[in-house]
Amino acid sequence: MRLRNKNWTKDYIEENSQYMINTNEKINPEKCFENKGKYFLEIGCGKGQFSIQNALKYSQNNYIAMEKETTVIGVALKKAINTFEGEFKNLKFLNKFAENLLDIFEPKSFDTIFLNFSDPWPKSKHYKKRLTYISFLEIYHQLLKDDGYIEIKTDNDKLYEFSLEEIEKSKFELIMNTNDLYSSEKLLENNIPTEYEQKFHSMGKNINKIILKKVVND
Template identity: 50%
Template sequence: MRLRNVKDSDKKISIHPKVVKNEKNYKGKWNKIFNNDNPIHIEIGMGKGKFITTLAKNNPNINYIGFEKFTKVLVRALKNLEEEDLRNVLVIRMDAEEILDVFQEGEIDRIYLNFSDPWPKDRHDKRRLTHHNFLEKYEKILSPDGRICFKTDNKDLFEFSLEEIEKYGWKVEKVTRDLHSNDNGEDNIMTEYEEKFVSMGIPISRLEAVKERLS
């Protein structure tokens, strides 16, 4: 479903206090921006923001940064941010390709990838957020025990991701191909997409990948 453009969306984003401007200037300084030394978790492709705002509300001692490259999606996410008085969440409008320009080595403790674009054609595999080119970027910004949490409704993308992550040498944990049929989904926070897919009976796959390299 295509989203309609929101009038003055660029202006709304440019003046919103939760949207970070000149984000590359804060590399290595994010704890100063949040004014604390709490862990930093990021979500790449935050969509309308339900997932990250719920996490921020439930975990006040963790700082959250959401990435969204599409203006018309991000402007809708801002409504979720406005509904809660959350001091531990910020958002950035940019492509994940530039993530190394935003964070220094070891600055992030967790990365969430929720229902990323599967880029189904083989020639587009490098655009998938679990391709080893992105894993290399994540490895640099994650802390020594940092991890990736990945969810998708796309079976092919999940199998590709599982193989790619294992091939890269990371430890894979908590693998499930039907999150909502077992206890693994007990503490799960659903995104807007996830709610839709679950209501349609589509199984959700999930895994966690630990930066610790296997010997």
């Protein structure tokens, strides 16, 4: 569901631009952060809870929260500032579409890419727009460091099944998959939920999760 436009977000983003990545050049995450830990990208961060809580919990790591909707980025940015109650240095927001990732980021930039509750594009004619379609998986393969990971969560069972089919064609190793993340305490170890995840789980909806590892051919 698209968030209603909030007029204050554009000015708020400009006033807090130190937490935004604003450049037309290809992004090298190492140049975006003082901390030289690992680098994580969330594509479609929504209201930001997942990346914010990760940045709080793992202060040694760096997170880029990417979202195409300016209003949503503004809401996420405000949530981050309120959550940290002051300055934070290991989280940046990026207001971009995901269609041209190779034009946005340098290759081998990230240790892990997160795809949380991506648009399932349910109509069959739109299957190439799904973020787990093989062409996107090939792009992620280029953006990840060697031995990098992709973590996928979705409430949409058909997208989950579609993703598994696409993964079979890809250069990724399937490390873990479940169609019911909340069925096991072990599966939930270190799990940080998104806003959507909490909502759907509270409604009794199963949550699907997939973890992939980049395979590098010698």
